[in-house]
Amino acid sequence: MIEKITSVVSVAGMARMVGLSRQRFHQLMKQGVFPAPVYDVQTRRPHYTEEMQKVCMEVREKNVGINGRVVLFYARRPGIVQQKQIKSHGSASHTRPQRHSGLIDGLKGLGLTTVTEQQVEAALKELYPTGTADVGEAELVRTVFVRLMRRH
Secondary structure (H helix, E strand, O other): OOOOOOOEEOHHHHHHHOOOOHHHHHHHHHOOOOOOOEEOOOOOOEEEEHHHHHHHHHHHHHOEOOOOOEOOOOOOOOOOOOOOEEEOOOOOEEEOOOOOHHHHHHHHHOOOOOOOHHHHHHHHHHHOOOOOOOOOHHHHHHHHHHHHHHHO
């Protein structure tokens, strides 16, 4: 619920407006909770009109979809950092933040569901021997994805 209502907005923009990931927004749209977008005749791009944006915002506010179904929206609690549990070789488990968790999440979103931190680290060393300080996140995800796909 970050953006203001405009004349038209993309599906990704609508998902941001209601505070959901694109994937979750699409799931709920397919279930009939949110309305499906309309398509521009010339560009064939899906978008939401002002009226449709208001409907989506109302669904989010009232927790009732356009299909009449009650939906509970979950939100992360502010200030809490979630870490994955990693089993150690001993009997006790501990949490360890992944060094490249954002990059790994992006790669998994592109279909590399079994990618490991070690694979990402090796690809980064190969692709960017001097470091990645001046490289954007999208470029990192793209180049590492291409490298890992060529390897497999």
